[in-house]
Amino acid sequence: MRPSTKWLAEWAGDTPRMRFQVKRGIRIGEEETLDVNLIKHTCSCNKWQLTGMPCVHAIAAIRQCRGQVSNIGATQIT
Numbered sequence: 001m002r003p004s005t006k007w008l009a010e011w012a013g014d015t016p017r018m019r020f021q022v023k024r025g026i027r028i029g030e031e032e033t034l035d036v037n038l039i040k041h042t043c044s045c046n047k048w049q050l051t052g053m054p055c056v057h058a059i060a061a062i063r064q065c066r067g068q069v070s071n072i073g074a075t076q077i078t
């Protein structure tokens, strides 16, 4: 994973504001999109579920979430 490529989280439009689509555009027409759910603690890359540690996509979503609401419950970044 190249650190120079930024992941951007977009709120998916759900009411509790806990689902995000996290995107990274490598180049035009080649965009990666992953679905992050901050309630279930899941990401479509499966790393969060498997390791129990938020993956880069989850962290991007958590950052975005914190910009909108101050309390995101039990989710912690270590």
Ligand SMILES: [Zn+2]
Pocket: 034, 043, 044, 045, 046, 047, 048, 055, 056, 057, 058
């Ligand atoms: Zn992920």
